[in-house]
């Protein structure tokens with residue numbers, strides 16, 4: 150658990166982060182979202198003390214981060230950034246092994262962990278372990294960057310616009326990979342983005358920042374339904390609100406028994422995708438299948454539309 | 462083998478052959494002599510002069526590399542940051558001094574012999590290495606240095622494990638400049654009685670013997686080119702190995 154209290158950073162006269170307080174429970178993904186220059190990166194870097202706060206406290210599992218030497222603190226916290234920051238003179242394997250090596254794990258354990266992570270990120274170990282970062286595509290470099298951050302099995306992972314440099318298709322894949330990995334290890338994640346779409350997709354809670362202040366910190370559905378200030382509403386985009394709500398729901402939530410015609414949709418697809426499919430194919434309802442392709446019922450367009458209404 | 466490599470090897474072989482048995486090349490330099498002057502300088506063995514020349518250059522370069530890189534490391538640490546602008550301008554000013562002037566200033570202090578030459582080469586060699594080491598250490602990719610901090614490396618681990626390895630090709634480019642200047646400048650060292658290949662050239666100038674001047678000049682020139690070339694190749698190899706693109710000429 151991370152407890153941030155009255156955290157403040159001043160540069161001379163300028164207050165870049167202004168009395169921010171928020172708590173991230175274990176296993177949550179807290180996404181910090183805001184426009185450029187709103188203080189997101191500064192807030193994130195104060196958590197692992199890459200930036201020393203002017204005032205306020207950060208506690209991780211009850212321990213004040215100032216009670217540990219900064220380099221030790223950082224070895225316990227995964228850190229992944231935009232542009233990955235891989236060490237260009239070290240192989241992919243050596244890059245991933247960075248923190249375990251710093252922590253003095255034994256060689257066999259490090260090698261096993263490196264291979265495990267490479268496979269987890271769909272980079273066959275035999276093929277990728279000894280390559281140099283410059284020999285990888287942007288998407289592969291980004292995955293190695295996240296693998297490096299996770300190498301020492303940190304309970305907490307900080308990510309600063311980790312997918313910012315990826316093109317949309319690879320980006321969507323990287324996001325779903327992250328969600329899968331988060332589920333598997335139960336890692337607590339604090340992620341910075343300027344993209345509200347990404348925040349809603351990934352966040353179990355969203356922190357909206359503006360000019361150094363935390364405007365609202367709430368689950369995505371509440372941020373969409375009840376934006377705390379006009380700025381938050383604007384960031385969500387008024388015209389986008391119903392669709393953002395739909396993107397939070399799964400087809401599984403609205404499935405009912407009964408037949409329907411045409412191409413089926415997966416129970417794990419978002420309601421937004423299901424609604425788009427209804428509109429595009431002019432259907433009132435869609436057959437629903439589970440992951441194995443077995444039919445589990447149908448979903449109605451009107452039920453989906455109802456879900457897009459402002460929650461009470 | 463590539464043609465470029467063959468040419469280099471042939472040139473190197475010719476150079477070594479000439480240094481070891483200069484007399485067998487007398488016919489090459491004969492046309493440059495007049496009134497029965499000797500074609501080959503024999504007062505001192507060319508081999509000894511070359512070894513002494515290169516030793517002086519090597520000692521001076523190693524010393525300047527250690528000091529220059531050490532200083533560059535100091536002024537790029539947080540506690541030395543105050544001195545960064547000052548040392549940068551000192552390095553720039555220093556490089557406007559001609560090496561001969563440094564030599565001339567060293568003699569009154571150190572007397573004649575090898576010492577003033579060593580000092581002059583050492584001082585003059587500092588500047589390009591310092592300049593390049595500063596560039597190398599201050600233009601590292603920001604994402605990489607941030608990642609190095611973010612993963613929890615100590616200052617020392619960052620310096621030795623990330624910053625220096627990445628800056629090495631650029632530092633090496635400075636060493637290359639410095640060595641080439643030194644190989645040439647060591648020649649002038651003979652005017653203050655250091656034992657270098659300049660002795661051959663000066664003997665030629667004093668006795669008006671074009672053959673001496675040519676052989677001394679050729680040996681120095683060819684050595685400079687070969688060393689420059691070899692260090693450039695080493696830099697390229699390092700650049701490739703560290704996955705960087707070439708940043709400096």
Ligand SMILES: Nc1ncnc2c1ncn2[C@@H]1O[C@H](COP(=O)(O)OP(=O)(O)O)[C@@H](O)[C@H]1O
Nearest residue numbers: 160163165183184185186187188189190191192
């Ligand atoms: N070292 C610094 N000195 C002065 N101002 C800074 C420094 N670092 C960041 N800032 C300022 O702080 C503000 C917030 O920066 P940052 O946290 O990087 O914002 P974001 O990540 O939301 O784009 C910006 O206006 C930036 O110019």
Ligand SMILES: [Mg+2]
Nearest residue numbers: 189190191309
């Ligand atoms: Mg930022």
